[in-house]
Amino acid sequence: xNADSNLSHGLVKDDxxxxxxxxxxxxxxxxxxxxxxxxxxxxxxxEGATYExxxxxxxxxxxxxxxxxxxxxxxxxxxxxVVRLTxxxxxxxxxxxxxxxxxSNVRITGIAAGVxxxxxxxxxxxxxxxxxxxxxxxxxxxxxxxxxxWKIKSKRSVLSMDMLYPGxxxxxx
Amino acid sequence: xxxxxxxxxxxxxxxxxxxxxxxxxxxxxxxxxxxDEEVLEQExxxxxxxxxxxxxxxxxIRNTCDFVTRAVGGRxxxxxxxxxxxxHAFLNTCPHRGAMVVREKKGNALSFRCFYHGWSFNVNGRxxxxxxxxxxxxxxxxxxxxxxxxVPRLESYRDFWFVNFDRNAVSLSDYLAxxxxxxxxxxxxxxxxxxxxxxxxxxIINANWxxxxxxxIDAFHGFPVHSTYFDYLQNIGSLxxxxxxxxxxxxxxxxxxxxxxxxxWGRPIARWVPSWGEEKRELVERIRQGLIQRxxxxxxxRIAETSRNMVIFPNLVINDIMAITVRTFYPDAANRxxxxxxxxxxxxxxxxxxxxxxxxxxxxxxxxxxxTPDDQEALENCQxxxxxxxxxxxxxxxxxxxxxGPPKNDDEEQMRCFWRQWRQRMAGAV
Numbered sequence: 327x328n329a330d331s332n333l334s335h336g337l338v339k340d341d342x343x344x345x346x347x348x349x350x351x352x353x354x355x356x357x358x359x360x361x362x363x364x365x366x367x368x369x370x371x372x373e374g375a376t377y378e379x380x381x382x383x384x385x386x387x388x389x390x391x392x393x394x395x396x397x398x399x400x401x402x403x404x405x406x407x408v409v410r411l412t413x414x415x416x417x418x419x420x421x422x423x424x425x426x427x428x429x430s431n432v433r434i435t436g437i438a439a440g441v442x443x444x445x446x447x448x449x450x451x452x453x454x455x456x457x458x459x460x461x462x463x464x465x466x467x468x469x470x471x472x473x474x475x476w477k478i479k480s481k482r483s484v485l486s487m488d489m490l491y492p493g494x495x496x497x498x499x
Numbered sequence: 500x501x502x503x504x505x506x507x508x509x510x511x512x513x514x515x516x517x518x519x520x521x522x523x524x525x526x527x528x529x530x531x532x533x534x535d536e537e538v539l540e541q542e543x544x545x546x547x548x549x550x551x552x553x554x555x556x557x558x559x560i561r562n563t564c565d566f567v568t569r570a571v572g573g574r575x576x577x578x579x580x581x582x583x584x585x586x587h588a589f590l591n592t593c594p595h596r597g598a599m600v601v602r603e604k605k606g607n608a609l610s611f612r613c614f615y616h617g618w619s620f621n622v623n624g625r626x627x628x629x630x631x632x633x634x635x636x637x638x639x640x641x642x643x644x645x646x647x648x649x650v651p652r653l654e655s656y657r658d659f660w661f662v663n664f665d666r667n668a669v670s671l672s673d674y675l676a677x678x679x680x681x682x683x684x685x686x687x688x689x690x691x692x693x694x695x696x697x698x699x700x701x702x703i704i705n706a707n708w709x710x711x712x713x714x715x716i717d718a719f720h721g722f723p724v725h726s727t728y729f730d731y732l733q734n735i736g737s738l739x740x741x742x743x744x745x746x747x748x749x750x751x752x753x754x755x756x757x758x759x760x761x762x763x764w765g766r767p768i769a770r771w772v773p774s775w776g777e778e779k780r781e782l783v784e785r786i787r788q789g790l791i792q793r794x795x796x797x798x799x800x801r802i803a804e805t806s807r808n809m810v811i812f813p814n815l816v817i818n819d820i821m822a823i824t825v826r827t828f829y830p831d832a833a834n835r836x837x838x839x840x841x842x843x844x845x846x847x848x849x850x851x852x853x854x855x856x857x858x859x860x861x862x863x864x865x866x867x868x869x870x871t872p873d874d875q876e877a878l879e880n881c882q883x884x885x886x887x888x889x890x891x892x893x894x895x896x897x898x899x900x901x902x903x904g905p906p907k908n909d910d911e912e913q914m915r916c917f918w919r920q921w922r923q924r925m926a927g928a929v
Contacts, residue, residue, distance in 0.1 A: 394857060394861075409734070490866050
């Protein structure tokens, strides 16, 4: 985790203005996902970024090198995930599901060199063919606030579910 | 449409639900077999109460006093190793009033204690409480009536542990029959032994359990359902086009079947693809040479190069593909199953190779993979389509029947093996 030490960018973690800007950024991300503007969503990520969903019931520090995740994408595979989802042949998302991403409890947990560690709670609803799935848990972000525009360096979505009731994890929660 | 070959009438009993006409190359399965709760009840009695069912891998309880709890065949079980190292499977229910004694998913404990009234047990299942005199008599202390109940049969092959609720079942070894050779091809990949990596994936599919048994060994659906996965391999430069030619399928006896084919994808053991980078090439090549050294050119390359999808009747899948997945599933209802899937790797595996194995697993497999979710979509669509069964009552599983010579892996003979066994079991003929 980042230490709250480097103030050279004028960013501190208990700055309410910064938190408001981060919330806006996360709301933008959620909106892009809700609207299936998934290529624009991918553009929020910095080159070399990672996107992970650890196994349910595991601790938050789980490592995809030693533990079986649900999703452990490097930048290339995340790009390919997005490419796949734009295709009609991604059958599980054809016809496309409807989604709504809710986030709350946004906290800046650390900041260094303009890069913020952010956590927030989430609940994401997915509706398709008369079935409503819900996914819930905590997002852990590392956001480069020194970049212009801001870029996500990593996103880890830790599910608080004890098993994956919806069966699929085809959407970005 | 050939109106001289009408579909059979609506089936009344499970033995009418599988219709094979070799002369006319027709194999039909009634959609009712996937939807009817009475059929499921009969499956519970004739199949799940009598077949060998996968419980877990020995590596999950490697140390003495390790335990995991697991639902198998509709029961709640404790799979554990006692203080002396012996492996047990207990029914997870207190002999006193029935509460589940162990409630954690896994752990290590010197004894088990039921929280309801405090009855406790040694990890070998023996009643271990000592109440004041006058509370309980001899039958409780040493008479066995207060011990945890053992599963009637528990046997293993290459550290894959199975249970059977039928005391009179044939041995596991006889039951596995030809499947043992293919378990060997997986178990031999580690120089020391194999292990389950991390915890497994558990998820729900809203479809009948037999749809997943079929799907797991179905090469016919590969390109139509998974084109986006193959596009992905192509995009990143991992598609090795010398692959996927049909090598064929083998009936392994007792309803088990396997398909084997040249791999279009990379395999951590041991088939390098360019997207892994040059630095991994040497590592994978070393593993490959090691296999050839240990098993000779033919078997060594077979382990390294080819992929295998196997179903062990009724509900165990061991797919040795871009990674090894061990998968079992059980019906919660006729139209719903719970799936448990694990990754298997060599215990002494190099850290980089292990990382690669898990990365590779996720590119295809599991709820977040680029392929498994589309399988789930297909299965759930089938289940939904069966709502039309009063007018459209039959599945067709005939592909390859007129073929002269051995079946191809994208024929449907492997499913026919499954269904013939299903029919026999349901009729009580096995």
